[in-house]
Amino acid sequence: MAATAGSDARARRDAQEGTSGDGPGLLSACGGADTASMSKLERPRRHADAEILARWQQLRDADAARLDRDSLVWAAWQGRQLDHRWAAGVARAVLDAAAGDDPQDIDAARARGYALLVLGEVESLGGNLAAAAARAAAADAIFAACACAAGRSDCAWLQTWIASDRGDYAARRSAARRSADLAAPDDTERRQAAELAQVCFDTFEDAAQARALHEARLATWLAEPQPALAAMAQLAVSFIDLRYGRYAEAIEGLHRSEQHNEAAGQVRQRWSAVVTRASVWLDLGDHDACLACAQPALDEARRLGWPQLVGRCLEVMAGSMRLLGRHEAASRLADEAVEVLASQRDSKGYLVAVYTASTAALADGRLEAARAGYAMLVDRELAADALELERYALLGIAEVDSAGGAGEAAVRHAERALALARAEGDVPMQVDALRLLARMARRAGVPARSLAHLGDAVELVSEHMDIEHAADLLDDYAAGLSGAGRHAEAVAALRAANQALRSRNARDAAQRAVAIEVRMKTERALAEAEIQRRAAGAEAARAAELEAVNERLQAAQSLLMQRNDQLKQAYARIEDLSLTDPLTGLRNRRFLDQVIAADVAQCVRAHRSSALMGLDGDAAPADADLLFFLVDIDHFKRVNDEHGHAAGDAVLVEFARRLLGVTRDHDHVVRWGGEEFLVAMREADRREAALLAERMRAAVAARPFAVGGRELALSCSIGVAAFPVDATDPLACGWTVALDLADARLYEAKRRGRNCCVDEAGPVSPAPPPRRADYVDSR
16 A cells, blocks of 8 residues: 555665664765765765755754764764854864764764864864864874875865965965875765866966866866866866956856855855856946845855955955945945955955055045055065065055155156066056156156157057057057157057057947846846746745655755756646645646546556457456546535634545555545545456445544544545446446446435445445544543
8 A cells, every 4th residue: 555655665765774764864864875885974075966965954953962973073064164153063062072082983083083174164264274274284183093085185175275265376286286195096076176176276377278278178077967076167167268258158157156066065165156256247347247246245255254255255346336436435345355354464365455455545545545555565575476466566656656746756666566567577567557657757847758658658558459548548648749749650649549449449349248148148047047946945845745846856956057957847846736736745636637548548458358358247357447436525514614624624634645545556546626535546356346445434434533632533435436337348438427427426325324335236334424422622
């Protein structure tokens, strides 16, 4: 029977997972295949997927007192970004309880190591990089002592991102290579993650070279089923797209990276991809899109308390505000970014925030604040990957000095910035420095020197006409030439300025077109994602009632990264729900209409074969009939009238469960309407119809229904008919005739006093209906 089969399946699943039926499946919860042949913490997955996230949520919501130590540590490890405060609390509790551990207990050592790693990552997210590095080192010593290769690789992985936050990119590369080297030879997840990280680093530093080296491998990685690896590959491809001006593709790729990171439980990386999208919108000049993208990331970063993410959001928003001319708002945002990142003064993020704040202060007219920020960048020793900030800061100080009337100091700083820009081949910076020197020479009354500086800048621009202010520079140069009486050269410069202006306008128009195209695609993608989220939410609401719906929801969640497939899943689910009664979970009339034709055809074929063989009706093959049982709850109106409709619903749900308990999995049990149900038994024998009907009646009347603390004695009446109605002539009439016969016999059962079954031979085992007194509260 259906109920028995379901219980057996659950028992088998519990036995495989090593649990009892009333507790969470801890073994399967802790890594699937990882734990089939090893300890939960010997090689836990570094990054999650849909199945791991569902299992993590199960453990997160469970009673911690019922979970063993390794299960708790596994859950903290998988949830270190999903719920970092909870994960840190679990890790501290495990470490506090570890004082009495046996020093020779390898499992206990691994648990301590991963608890330390959880705390290290949480501290890294919170900006306490020194404490995070100390935790990673302590964990690495434990893992080295117990020969846990996965743990040592994970320690190096954490050190990779600590170095990245500090802006020490050489240490970042070294740690990533160490993470790969420390992983076991068959640990493909950790080895591939480390290799992909190094490809990403190549892409960030030189996208053109990275494209030449890694484009083929990146295409393979984009199809990687592990979402964390696919996210890193997508991020690298997006940076290559940006390098070549493919903004639409870059924004779409960053959106996919965000989705992959969400599926992998990588919360910081997810929001980091969102902020990167905001910065691309900023480059495109679409400030509405930039701010709309950055604001929710900022809100979430503040809620989480992660300073690096908060600082990045504020820095991008400050840049947008400055370009919009809202200098006071830009200064406020940039100053907050500096304050938030003050605990990470060695990080490149902090240095960039200081430069942004100084530039915003200069635009806002706060010269002393701008000078202080620029001077800090000039005076401190910068890492190689942050050296460009020195020349930008020098030029900023020159601007401050020039605005404050300190002409000689301004010239010194501008010339120093120009020298550094020439050494590094930074053409835009050289042009900006020469233009500033030209302006100061003109104000100082030395037009020849001003013209010479402008001439040097024009020579640079002639080979780089895509520089942002080329048209303005040529206009200034033309004015200087005209003032010097060099009119023919001035006219040529004006023509070049007009050509540069036309080129800039064309670039701006193309950029606006790209922004519009990207926004349309993004809005469409977000709309599709919203449809997917709503569909998933609708399924989740029914998960408590229908285990099958819950399984479909989990499948849909694991496929969120594939938007088209997700929509197909949602459409299939809508179709399935239209065939299901929402209260009882049984199929409905529409479902029967779709499947009955095939069942009738099978039944007719069996009986026609019997007729062709010359068998009479009594000799028809067994299990060839289609039996209809129309079942109606007796006196159901009393339940609703005396106990309320909630009690009536509970009775209907329990009634459906009992019918399922006495039918087979492949029988159709349908809620026909109200308190009336239809059971269509396929491949059945009409000679057993009376016995089957009596079994249903007895299952209902055998014991009372427990409803809200009450016990209600209920019964049912059943009308029975078989198809074909005439076994010797299966085509004589359709299946609806048999259904009409069952309906008429149901009414005959009601007329005979209820609590009985009626088939073609008449009543079966009549019994007196329940007394009215049976409806009282039996407590």
